[in-house]
Amino acid sequence: MVAISRKRSFLMFLVAGVFTLSTSLVGCSSQTTEKTAVTSSNIKTKVLKMGYQSAGDIVKVKGVLEKRLKPLGISVEWSKFAAGPQLLEAMNVGSVDFGFVGETPPIFAQASGVPFVYVASSKPGTGEGNAVVVEKDSPIKTVADLKGKGLAFQRATAQQYFVVKVLEEAGLKLSDVKHVNLTPLETRAAFERKSVEAAVIGDPHLALFQKTGRVRILRDGKNITTQGGYWLGSRKFVKENPELVKAILEEINNIGKWAEENPREVAELISPEAKIDVPTLELVSKRRLYTLRPLSEEVLSGQQKIADLFYEQKFITKKINIKDATLSPEQYAAFTPTDVKP
Structure with a gap:
């Protein structure tokens, strides 16, 4: 997200939810590695x-x-x-x-x-690893069609902000859908059982669903600033x-x-x-x-x-x-x- 810049930096960083990273694969990469002596x-x-x-x-x-x-x-x-x-x-x-x-x-x-x-x-990342999905044969065709429908995702996770931005883009608010609060694994299971009409699925579960060809993506995170x-x-x-x-x-x-x-x-x-x-x-x-x-x-x-x-x-x-x-x-x-x- 774009914000007012200032010269002073608070230094930090990340690696994402699916793979948190670390090293010791020195020699596997052309990049130099850093290891400070610790006592x-x-x-x-x-x-x-x-x-x-x-x-x-x-x-x-x-x-x-x-x-x-x-x-x-x-x-x-x-x-x-x-x-x-x-x-x-x-x-x-x-x-x-x-x-x-x-x-x-x-x-x-x-x-x-x-x-x-x-x-x-x-x-x-690219944003393609997170998406609002429905079954391939679902009558829901667009994000706007989610109004009044059940949407599964876990509250207080990164998915909540993603959902807010996706709905906002379609002229909706979170209150316009029926939120079903489930963990990522529970969301996947509920979607597989067809007990929810739509779900926010993130990688690796999204990639697995895409492999089966049974889901249709209404909107992924591409070009949504996070x-x-x-x-x-x-x-x-x-x-x-x-x-x-x-x-x-x-x-x-x-x-x-x-x-x-x-x-x-x-x-x-x-x-x-x-x-x-x-x-x-x-x-x-x-x-x-x-x-x-x-x-x-x-x-x-x-x-x-x-x-x-x-x-x-x-x-x-x-x-x-x-x-x-x-x-x-x-x-x-x-x-x-x-x-x-x-």
């Missing part, structure tokens, strides 16, 4: 609690964090969540230190008082462990460079754990961008616009300032990899 004396935890979402995670699959942190006496625990809201609920109670979500979950979490900070951001996603950390964890955070982000960014050059290899890595065929996952990978970008004033301003929109539409009951969930420029500079570029 255990400056780290105040012995266990890194990582949250991730369904459908495979390159960071987890490759075990790069374990390899990087084992010499420091730090172990890594992984917890899997259906979507971003559940991950942030776990962060709120101290079960997760670090994880990746889309642009919407942090807004709801901040409004609810979850003590997290934005750590990193990345650009959105923020992308964010790596978040609990405020206490990030403030106490800047060197550890930098090591984590270096791994994420390094593997991100490799992933953007090697979508087929990404698919082959993830396929066994995701239990999805390689060609489908290759399509998913090609729709994504993996490398990190600075969290600039423009990015923060774009996120603030979404928060303001959600407050205006009464999705959240409290007006929030996104910058209340950020750190100082000096703190970001301390843990942001030097090779992260706009």
Whole structure:
């Protein structure tokens, strides 16, 4: 989203929900990699609690964090969540230190008082990995036809913002449809049972449906401006462990460079754990961008616009300032990899 620019940048970045990234595939990529020396004396935890979402995670699959942190006496625990809201609920109670979500979950979490900070951001992908779909033979032909119909997606996820923009484009509001609040997996199951008239489906589920030829896309995310996603950390964890955070982000960014050059290899890595065929996952990978970008004033301003929109539409009951969930420029500079570029 376009916003007022300012010279000072809050540095951050992302990798997306389906594949959260990491590195140690050095030698597989023509890109240079960054690994800063880390000393255990400056780290105040012995266990890194990582949250991730369904459908495979390159960071987890490759075990790069374990390899990087084992010499420091730090172990890594992984917890899997259906979507971003559940991950942030776990962060709120101290079960997760670090994880990746889309642009919407942090807004709801901040409004609810979850003590997290934005750590990193990345650009959105092609937009083709998220879509409003109906059955191929459905009488619903356009987004405008959704008025009064049931539409399944999970509240407080990136899908909610996507739906708002899609409906707005067709002259509708969210209140014009019958929202069925389901997790991504539940949405897929409901759609397969034909118990919902329409659904918001994201990759990898969307790519799987497209392979079967049974769905018709009313509108995908192409040319709809979104923020992308964010790596978040609990405020206490990030403030106490800047060197550890930098090591984590270096791994994420390094593997991100490799992933953007090697979508087929990404698919082959993830396929066994995701239990999805390689060609489908290759399509998913090609729709994504993996490398990190600075969290600039423009990015923060774009996120603030979404928060303001959600407050205006009464999705959240409290007006929030996104910058209340950020750190100082000096703190970001301390843990942001030097090779992260706009």
